[in-house]
Amino acid sequence: MKKNVSLQVKGSVRIRITGSFCERFLNLCAYHGIALRNLTPAPDGYEAVVSLPDFWKIKPWVKKSRIRVKVIERTGVPFLMQRYRNRQALFLSMAAAVFLLFFLSLFIWDIKINGNISVTDEKIMDYLLSEGIHQGIWKSSVDYKQLATDLREHFQEMTWVSVKLQGTRLVVDLQENTDTAMREDGEYDPSSLISNVDGTVVKIITRAGTPWVKEGDEIRKGDLLVSGQIDLVNDSGEVYGHQYVAADADIYVKTRVSYTDRIPLKQKVKVYTGKESSRHLLQFASLRIGLPFFLHSYREYDCIRTRKQLRVMENFYLPVFFSKITVREYEIQEQNCSKEQAKRLAQRNIDNFLQKFQEKGVQIFQNDVKIETTDSMCIARGTICIIDKAGKRVDTVWKDIQKEGTQTE
Amino acid sequence: MKKDKIGNEEKMFRREERLNLLADRTMLPKEIISGCCSISVIGQNELVIENYKSILEYQPERVVILTKQCRVEVSGKHLEIQYYAKDEMKITGSIEAIFYKNCR
Numbered sequence: 001m002k003k004n005v006s007l008q009v010k011g012s013v014r015i016r017i018t019g020s021f022c023e024r025f026l027n028l029c030a031y032h033g034i035a036l037r038n039l040t041p042a043p044d045g046y047e048a049v050v051s052l053p054d055f056w057k058i059k060p061w062v063k064k065s066r067i068r069v070k071v072i073e074r075t076g077v078p079f080l081m082q083r084y085r086n087r088q089a090l091f092l093s094m095a096a097a098v099f100l101l102f103f104l105s106l107f108i109w110d111i112k113i114n115g116n117i118s119v120t121d122e123k124i125m126d127y128l129l130s131e132g133i134h135q136g137i138w139k140s141s142v143d144y145k146q147l148a149t150d151l152r153e154h155f156q157e158m159t160w161v162s163v164k165l166q167g168t169r170l171v172v173d174l175q176e177n178t179d180t181a182m183r184e185d186g187e188y189d190p191s192s193l194i195s196n197v198d199g200t201v202v203k204i205i206t207r208a209g210t211p212w213v214k215e216g217d218e219i220r221k222g223d224l225l226v227s228g229q230i231d232l233v234n235d236s237g238e239v240y241g242h243q244y245v246a247a248d249a250d251i252y253v254k255t256r257v258s259y260t261d262r263i264p265l266k267q268k269v270k271v272y273t274g275k276e277s278s279r280h281l282l283q284f285a286s287l288r289i290g291l292p293f294f295l296h297s298y299r300e301y302d303c304i305r306t307r308k309q310l311r312v313m314e315n316f317y318l319p320v321f322f323s324k325i326t327v328r329e330y331e332i333q334e335q336n337c338s339k340e341q342a343k344r345l346a347q348r349n350i351d352n353f354l355q356k357f358q359e360k361g362v363q364i365f366q367n368d369v370k371i372e373t374t375d376s377m378c379i380a381r382g383t384i385c386i387i388d389k390a391g392k393r394v395d396t397v398w399k400d401i402q403k404e405g406t407q408t409e
Numbered sequence: 410m411k412k413d414k415i416g417n418e419e420k421m422f423r424r425e426e427r428l429n430l431l432a433d434r435t436m437l438p439k440e441i442i443s444g445c446c447s448i449s450v451i452g453q454n455e456l457v458i459e460n461y462k463s464i465l466e467y468q469p470e471r472v473v474i475l476t477k478q479c480r481v482e483v484s485g486k487h488l489e490i491q492y493y494a495k496d497e498m499k500i501t502g503s504i505e506a507i508f509y510k511n512c513r
Contacts, residue, residue: 027463030495039490041469048493 007037011052011076014038018045019067028061052078101312108137110169110309110317117176119155124172127154136285136319139165167315188246193226193391195219199255202387209247225251225391246393253390259369261349261380263342270330281323298329342378346371350380363387446476448507456483456500456507464493472500482508 017025022045029036034057036048045067050058055071062069084090111128113121128134131150133142148163151172160175192209201217209226213219226247231239277296282289303325310320337345350369357364369382428443440447446460458474458481465480466473467490472483488502 023464023467026467026493030463030493030498033495035492035494036490037492039467039493041467046467 007049007051008076011074011078012037012049013052013055013071013075014047014049014073015055016042016045016047016070016072017067018070019065021065022046022067025061025065025067028065029058032057032061034058034061047072052076104318105168105316106139107319108133108139108142108165108168108170109135109319111135111172112169113172113174115174115176118157119176124151124155127151128172133170139168142170167313168317169315188248188393189395190228190244191246191393191395192224192228193247193249193251194394195221195223195225195251195253195390196392197221197253197255197388197390199253199390201251202254203250203252205250207248207250208245209249211249213251219253219390225249249391251390252387254365254385254387255390256383256385258383259350259353259380261346263337263345263349263378263380265337265339265342265373265376265378267335267337268332269335271333273329273331275329276326278324278326281321281325283321283323285319296327298327300330300332302328302330304328339373339378342373343371346378346380354384357384357386444477446474446478446481448481450504450507453504454501456504458498458500459496461498464498469502474498478511480510482506482510484508 019025026036026039026046026048034050034054036050039046039048041047058069081091111125111133113124116124128147131147133147142163142165144163144165148161151161151163151174152158157176158174159177162173164171164173198220199218201213201215201219203215204211204213204225206226209228210230211226212224219225226249228245228247230243230245232241232243234240275296275298280291304327305323305325307321307323310318310322312318350367354364354367363386364384365387366385367382369380369384371378371380373379425443429439432439432442435442439445440460444460446458448459449457451457460476461481462475462477464472465475467488469488470484470486472488472490474481474483483500483504484506485502485504488500488504491499491501
């Protein structure tokens with residue numbers, strides 16, 4: 001492939017070799033480093049493809065081996081240039097296109113963010129914008145190392161950030177630590193677990209730390225569940241010191257979740273009329289050309305817009321966008337729903353709600369949701385009793401250590 | 410006269426043995442030490458030969474190549490030399506047989 005491209009650029013000729021000592025000529029060519037390609041036998045000799053620079057070198061070997069060489073085909077850029085030498089506009093536009101491509105390659109035309117979970121793309125883009133990094137800035141004006149450091153400092157959740165340039169695309173690769181208390185080595189600093197829900201403790205398995213609650217205890221939000229402080233007791237039962245660890249436990253708490261769902265019996269529903277029109281847009285920087293010029297205007301409509309950016313290669317983005325805007329007309333209609341239908345819908349909503357809990361691994365203990373219907377509405381209301389894992393890590397222990405430190409001083 | 414020829418052959422055989430041993434000891438490729446040709450065949454349609462001297466004969470049914478130690482004859486149908494350079498040659502087509510003809 002690479003050889004073929006270089007052959008096209010340099011230009012190549014297909015020659016017919018005739019005479020009595022053709023093999024000698026072939027061997028002389030090979031000996032002097034002239035590569036012959038697609039060598040095929042022909043009547044009274046051979047045919048072969050030679051690159052144009054090599055073709056100019058073969059004259060002495062032609063004489064030496066007393067053969068005749070005839071050019072039968074010319075291919076490649078030099079011959080094309082020769083053929084179109086009078087069409088200067090063509091060459092000028094080609095040069096302009098190459099220059100334009102080169103000029104556009106000096107800017108950043110796309111920003112891609114990989115690896116973010118809790119920090120949204122918009123947040124990162126807003127930060128980049130505040131730092132003066134946006135589509136259309138010079139590549140050389142960005143200090144990538146500094147930007148990676150700034151990103152890491154600004155977003156505490158990010159543990160690793162890499163900013164690199166691929167073509168005309170700025171790629172921000174990052175890794176987040178969703179558990180902010182966890183250190184980079186995967187361990188926790190001395191810390192305690194407090195409750196993040198109100199409820200009753202059903203089961204507690206403590207692996208590290210001192211449990212402060214037992215099965216059956218009523219707990220409220222913020223109550224200490226497992227302390228990271230372990231009392232060190234001597235033989236006579238006196239506390240002579242403390243050891244601080246990262247509390248670790250599985251605490252299952254029975255909690256109640258309230259559920260309300262209202263379904264009106266008279267509902268306003270979008271009904272699409274089936275009329276739709278679309279418009280294609282070509283956008284270059286702030287210049288926009290659209291076809292057709294105006295969109296059909298409807299009273300009420302949905303607008304769907306898809307946008308694609310032009311790129312030469314995978315990472316060579318250009319500031320040219322193709323957009324398609326589709327407008328679909330709809331009418332608002334009032335639909336009367338029977339009580340039975342509303343009940344079924346309410347039940348389906350409850351089932352979906354419960355299924356979401358089950359997917360998270362939450363155990364449903366009791367379901368007290370009741371569906372009532374009035375003349376205008378169907379209401380599903382009640383509480384659902386669930387058994388879920390509880391516990392939120394807090395650094396309360398450090399305060400204790402500091403307090404103790406000041407006391408001893 | 411015949412005795413001389415047998416003596417020469419034995420000499421050459423011993424020389425080759427020595428060169429092979431040297432190639433083994435120095436961990437260098439045998440084709441570089443002894444100057445023999447290297448042929449790689451892919452399926453029945455492609456053959457790449459290195460370390461040769463010249464082409465002696467080329468027809469669609471037969472290609473004869475001279476190497477330092479012997480003649481290599483490739484016979485088949487629709488044989489075509491894809492490229493012929495100083496170090497390497499690639500022959501494509503329907504290869505039926507490869508013969509080594511000793512020319513010592």
